[in-house]
Amino acid sequence: MRTQVGIVGAGPAGLLLSHLLHLHGIESVVLEARSRQHVEERVRAGVLEQGTVDLLNKTGVGERMMRQGLVHQGIELQFGGRRHRIDFASLTGGKSVMIYAQNEVVRDLTNARLAAGGQVFFEVEDVRVQDFDGPKPKIHFRRDGAAQELNCDFVAGCDGFHGVCRPSIPAGVLTVFERIYPFAWLGILVEAPPSSKELIYAYHERGFALLSMRSPTISRLYIQCPPEEEISAWRDQRIWSELHKRLAIAGWELREGPVLQKSITGMRSFVVEPMQCGRLFLAGDSAHIVPPTGAKGLNLAASDVQVLARALVEYYTSGHTKLLDQYSETCLRRIWKVQRFSWWMTSMLHRFSEDNPFDQRRQLAELDYVTSSNAASQTLAENYVGLPMN
Ligand SMILES: Cc1cc2nc3c(=O)[nH]c(=O)nc-3n(C[C@H](O)[C@H](O)[C@H](O)COP(=O)(O)OP(=O)(O)OC[C@H]3O[C@@H](n4cnc5c(N)ncnc54)[C@H](O)[C@@H]3O)c2cc1C
Numbered sequence: 001m002r003t004q005v006g007i008v009g010a011g012p013a014g015l016l017l018s019h020l021l022h023l024h025g026i027e028s029v030v031l032e033a034r035s036r037q038h039v040e041e042r043v044r045a046g047v048l049e050q051g052t053v054d055l056l057n058k059t060g061v062g063e064r065m066m067r068q069g070l071v072h073q074g075i076e077l078q079f080g081g082r083r084h085r086i087d088f089a090s091l092t093g094g095k096s097v098m099i100y101a102q103n104e105v106v107r108d109l110t111n112a113r114l115a116a117g118g119q120v121f122f123e124v125e126d127v128r129v130q131d132f133d134g135p136k137p138k139i140h141f142r143r144d145g146a147a148q149e150l151n152c153d154f155v156a157g158c159d160g161f162h163g164v165c166r167p168s169i170p171a172g173v174l175t176v177f178e179r180i181y182p183f184a185w186l187g188i189l190v191e192a193p194p195s196s197k198e199l200i201y202a203y204h205e206r207g208f209a210l211l212s213m214r215s216p217t218i219s220r221l222y223i224q225c226p227p228e229e230e231i232s233a234w235r236d237q238r239i240w241s242e243l244h245k246r247l248a249i250a251g252w253e254l255r256e257g258p259v260l261q262k263s264i265t266g267m268r269s270f271v272v273e274p275m276q277c278g279r280l281f282l283a284g285d286s287a288h289i290v291p292p293t294g295a296k297g298l299n300l301a302a303s304d305v306q307v308l309a310r311a312l313v314e315y316y317t318s319g320h321t322k323l324l325d326q327y328s329e330t331c332l333r334r335i336w337k338v339q340r341f342s343w344w345m346t347s348m349l350h351r352f353s354e355d356n357p358f359d360q361r362r363q364l365a366e367l368d369y370v371t372s373s374n375a376a377s378q379t380l381a382e383n384y385v386g387l388p389m390n
Contacts, residue, residue, distance in 0.1 A: 006152035013284030014158030015109035020309035047295035049386025069100035084371035091381035192257025209246035274328035294342035
């Protein structure tokens with residue numbers, strides 16, 4: 001089998017890359033380990049930056065998002081028993097974010113690829129990337145039990161944090177930058193209309209809480225918990241009780257509903273440099289992870305593949321490799337700024353230890369500053385709606 005670009009992973013990064021390449025007449029094959037149903041139902045992120053929304057619209061896959069997504073023009077920061085709104089529209093010259101679940105983005109992209117005759121192979125096994133240090137990379141895999149070989153000009157490693165592409169790069173090429181946080185997020189997906197029109201980020205002495213949503217009928221709520229915690233230790237009643245305490249405010253009520261899903265996710269910041277090795281290019285979570293407090297993981301995946309698609313288009317139209325050679329450097333400039341923002345939001349809003357009153361006073365002062373200074377509010381808003389795409 002032969003194609004121009006072999007893409008490992010049918011998450012947002014892999015599917016969007018395949019879609020962008022197709023719009024420029026470049027062929028790709030996407031190889032995905034999980035089933036189509038699994039990928040389309042996997043609950044993850046849900047906040048799209050203005051630039052991601054614009055990209056999906058511009059490339060013809062934003063129609064359902066524009067119909068069903070929720071435009072948010074601000075967020076609430078809660079601390080000391082009060083809520084303070086950060087108004088994106090006035091602070092960023094009219095920008096906003098879109099609430100639209102990641103799995104719906106994946107569904108729209110999959111439908112678009114398949115409708116255009118794109119090759120997306122689900123449930124492939126034993127994917128191995130080889131020979132990417134030379135001009136003829138190969139991807140070996142098994143499909144319906146049969147061994148297959150895909151010859152391609154380039155390989156895009158869009159296979160997430162636990163994929164095979166990054167570990168295939170020889171030792172010594174990549175430098176890892178990492179921070180593991182001493183807490184995790186326990187998240188629940190709830191069948192109930194959101195109790196607030198906008199997201200509420202709550203700093204509380206019991207730990208951080210976030211009220212978010214995926215649609216007008218589905219709420220998504222999170223609480224900070226110890227990283228070693230087992231989900232079985234958290235019965236629904238215990239989770240609701242904690243959410244009520246951390247999000248409480250006079251005159252407001254948290255609406256409960258059936259819990260559809262619950263999970264605990266560890267929190268880390270992670271970047272590898274460079275994001276390329278020969279003809280293998282890493283994009284999205286395979287190259288970097290951000291703690292979800294800034295709602296950036298999916299958006300970073302979109303901005304990486306936009307850069308990669310542009311570089312591949314340059315190569316196929318002119319034979320030049322200038323943009324491909326600069327891929328890592330171009331992406332990393334934006335990635336590090338987004339890492340900084342995600343780390344900052346995480347550091348401001350979570351309890352790091354039980355017994356450090358200095359840090360707690362400092363966090364409260366920071367929240368007070370962010371919500372009372374126009375300059376500080378603007379900094380938060382500018383980053384939240386998204387820095388300019390590369
Ligand atoms: C559990 C979890 C919860 C998250 N929750 C949030 C959240 O609440 N808010 C937020 O802002 N962000 C969240 N994120 C981050 C966000 O969802 C990611 O940043 C985003 O999915 C990145 O997209 P991606 O395409 O790079 O990677 P992924 O979405 O991980 O896609 C990678 C794809 O590659 C496939 N794959 C992996 N290995 C192989 C292999 N060997 N062969 C073939 N295919 C393979 C995977 O099945 C997957 O479909 C969450 C991430 C995770 C992992």
